[in-house]
Amino acid sequence: MAFVKAQKSKAYFKRYQVKFKRRREGKTDYRARIRLINQDKNKYNTPKYRFVVRFTNKDIIAQITSASIAGDNVLAAAYAHELPHYGLEAGFTNYAAAYCTGLLLARRVLKMLEMEEEYEGNVEASGEDFSVEPSDTRRPFRALLDVGLIRTTTGNRVFGALKGALDGGLDIPHGDKRFAGFNKEKKELDPEVHRRYIFGGHVAAYMKTLIEDEPEKYQSHFSEYIKQGLEADGLEEMYKKVHAAIRADPTMKKSEKEPPKEHKRYNLKKLTYEQRKAKLIARVQALNSVVDAAEDDEDDE
Amino acid sequence: MPAGHGLRSRTRDSFSRPFRKKGTIALTTYLRTYKIGDYVDIKVNGAVQKGMPHKFYHGRTGRVWNVTKRAIGVEVNKQVGNRIIRKRIHVRVEHVMPSRCSEEFRMRKIQNDKLKAEAKARGEVISTKRQPVGPKPGFMVEGAMLETVTPIPYDVVNDLKGGY
Numbered sequence: 001m002a003f004v005k006a007q008k009s010k011a012y013f014k015r016y017q018v019k020f021k022r023r024r025e026g027k028t029d030y031r032a033r034i035r036l037i038n039q040d041k042n043k044y045n046t047p048k049y050r051f052v053v054r055f056t057n058k059d060i061i062a063q064i065t066s067a068s069i070a071g072d073n074v075l076a077a078a079y080a081h082e083l084p085h086y087g088l089e090a091g092f093t094n095y096a097a098a099y100c101t102g103l104l105l106a107r108r109v110l111k112m113l114e115m116e117e118e119y120e121g122n123v124e125a126s127g128e129d130f131s132v133e134p135s136d137t138r139r140p141f142r143a144l145l146d147v148g149l150i151r152t153t154t155g156n157r158v159f160g161a162l163k164g165a166l167d168g169g170l171d172i173p174h175g176d177k178r179f180a181g182f183n184k185e186k187k188e189l190d191p192e193v194h195r196r197y198i199f200g201g202h203v204a205a206y207m208k209t210l211i212e213d214e215p216e217k218y219q220s221h222f223s224e225y226i227k228q229g230l231e232a233d234g235l236e237e238m239y240k241k242v243h244a245a246i247r248a249d250p251t252m253k254k255s256e257k258e259p260p261k262e263h264k265r266y267n268l269k270k271l272t273y274e275q276r277k278a279k280l281i282a283r284v285q286a287l288n289s290v291v292d293a294a295e296d297d298e299d300d301e
Numbered sequence: 302m303p304a305g306h307g308l309r310s311r312t313r314d315s316f317s318r319p320f321r322k323k324g325t326i327a328l329t330t331y332l333r334t335y336k337i338g339d340y341v342d343i344k345v346n347g348a349v350q351k352g353m354p355h356k357f358y359h360g361r362t363g364r365v366w367n368v369t370k371r372a373i374g375v376e377v378n379k380q381v382g383n384r385i386i387r388k389r390i391h392v393r394v395e396h397v398m399p400s401r402c403s404e405e406f407r408m409r410k411i412q413n414d415k416l417k418a419e420a421k422a423r424g425e426v427i428s429t430k431r432q433p434v435g436p437k438p439g440f441m442v443e444g445a446m447l448e449t450v451t452p453i454p455y456d457v458v459n460d461l462k463g464g465y
Contacts, residue, residue, distance in 0.1 A: 017321040030325045038331045040370040041394060045334055069329050 029149055036144055037067040049075065051143040051172055053102070053161045055150070060098055062105040062161055064143055076112055078105035085253055086245040087238065089228040095180060096200040096239050098160035099125070099167075103243060106168020107250035109141060116250075121169030125243065127195030129176040130166055140171035155180035155197070163198065199239045204232040312356050316347040323348070330395055335373050339365045340400040343375060343392060352393025362400050373397055 022028035039048045047066035054061045060080035065072045080092040080101050091097055110116040119140055122130040132140045143165075147158050159178045166172060176182060181193030196202060207225070210218035211232075219226065230238065271279070309316065326348060335341065343358045352372050357379065367374025372393045379388045413429040420427040 015321070017323060020325060020327075023325070030328075034326070034328065034331060037328060038371075041335060041373060042368045042370060044336070044368075067328070067332060069332050 026149070032146070036146055049141075049143040050146040051105075051162070051165055051170065052146045052148070053098075053158045054148055055093060055098075055157060058093060060093055060101045060157075060161065062101045062165075064105065064109050076105060076109045078102075078108060082252070083242065087242045090222075090224040090230055091200070091203060093157070094200065094203055095155075095157050095160040095197045096203070096235075098157040099164035099198045100239070100242050100246065102161035102164025102166075103168045104164075104246045104250055106165040106170045107246055108252065110169050111250055113141060115141060116169075119169035122167035123247070125167055125195065125198050127179075127181065127189075127191035127193070127198060129179075129189060129191075132166070132169055132171050134171075140169070142171040145172055145174065152178055154178050154182050154184070160197065163194070200235040204235045207232040309353075309356065312345075312359075315356065315359055316345050316353075318347055326395060330398075333394070333399065335365050335368060335394070335397070335399070337365050337368065340403055341365060341373065341375055341397045342400045343377070343397055346395045349393060349395040352391070352396065354390055354392045354396060358390060358392075362402055367391070 018024065020028070020030060023030060036050055037048060039046060049064050049066050052061070052063045052065055058081075061077065062079075063077040064075040066075065078101050080097050082104070083092060083097060083100055086100070086104070088097065088100060106121065107116065110119055115138060118135045118138060119132055121132065134140055145158070145162055150156060150158060152158070154177070156178065160180070162172060162174060163179060166174065176189040179189055179194050180197040181190045182188070183190055207218065207222055210221065304310070326346065330346075340362055341364075342362050343354055343360070345353055345356070345359045354375075358375075358377055361377045363375040363377035365373055366376045366389060369391070372391045374389055374391050375397070376387050376389050378385050380386075409431075416427060416429055
């Protein structure tokens with residue numbers, strides 16, 4: 001390989017300004033964060049809540065958080081991996097599961113704040129645009145949607161979670177442009193299509209086409225569904241039951257976990273300051289005793 | 302062409318961001334709350350052009366007299382001629398930080414209240430007044446060798462040897 005001059009000199013490193021840690025990790029969009037967190041100064045310490053939705057490969061995380069200098073405080077959280085408690089056995093990251101997670105979080109927060117009777121939200125998920133009506137006694141719980149770094153295209157699953165939270169009774173400012181089923185030409189939301197997505201209709205349709213055309217692919221792709229015995233036609237019923245179960249008891253269930261196993265330690269444990277000082281003193285004393293012994297030998301000779 | 306005395310004249314260095322601190326502003330500036338009566342330092346953040354105070358106020362400390370949606374009203378002393386005027390300006394929160402000028406006083410107040418409460422419980426009267434540092438106490442000098450030095454009488458013959 002030819003000799004290439006070193007590109008990044010010492011001067012480069014001296015002048016380099018690192019971006020914020022979470023920006024380096026690619027996890028936080030600070031431009032959006034500043035705008036979401038900034039509270040009017042004449043509202044002093046009133047918290048401004050964010051409805052945070054994040055998707056991992058196998059899970060959905062929905063949280064209500066408020067920011068503080070010490071770190072954000074999570075008021076309530078809901079995960080898609082909790083949905084088995086409510087009857088959902090497979091498909092934890094699709095649009096329907098996102099709806100369930102948003103709904104679960106909304107009901108959980110309202111129950112926590114004792115507003116659940118006042119703000120029932122939309123019990124029958126119809127897919128239409130629904131906003132909470134403020135009741136006479138208390139104002140609805142307001143949060144702002146925080147999508148993170150995802151590209152907000154029409155039909156994205158975060159808007160499924162948003163719909164779930166809206167139907168659950170939260171007040172989240174939104175428009176219907178990005179819900180699944182919004183027609184760009186006619187510029188209006190088709191509630192039928194949205195309802196299909198909320199109840200997993202799109203998944204059921206794909207299941208049906210695969211069973212007809214490519215049965216092997218159906219076996220591999222929907223293996224979990226087959227294992228749990230879920231059929232394309234029964235999905236809507238299942239989701240209806242999940243919604244009902246969520247509304248019945250949205251409290252988080254604590255699971256019993258055994259204490260973690262003790263593993264063999266392969267690397268040395270770091271010493272504390274006291275231990276290091278004691279080691280040094282012992283070493284110096286040992287050295288001194290050797291020197292004294294040598295001196296004594298010389299004196300004797 | 303003459304120099305020009307515009308609003309931001311002579312601010313090339315004072316309004317510029319420090320070395321390796323450019324870019325996104327840390328979120329604590331937006332999360333801090335200010336109440337009327339707090340002391341604040343005004344330090345202009347060149348990255349935010351809205352709501353900047355005039356360069357005179359850069360480095361001044363004042364008290365908050367008004368709180369609006371995104372800005373704070375600060376009352377700063379300015380000497381104009383032979384008098385000091387209390388000027389009221391509005392500054393966005395990015396150009397303001399809480400002042401520590403009265404921190405020592407507040408800590409001392411809390412400490413003194415505690416000491417007084419303890420003394421009252423014991424039944425004795427204490428003074429929490431600060432005393433100025435007095436003269437240092439006397440001490441014995443250790444390991445000094447006394448050397449008596451006397452002047453030698455002036456010797457005309459020898460001292461004039463060099464120059465004459």
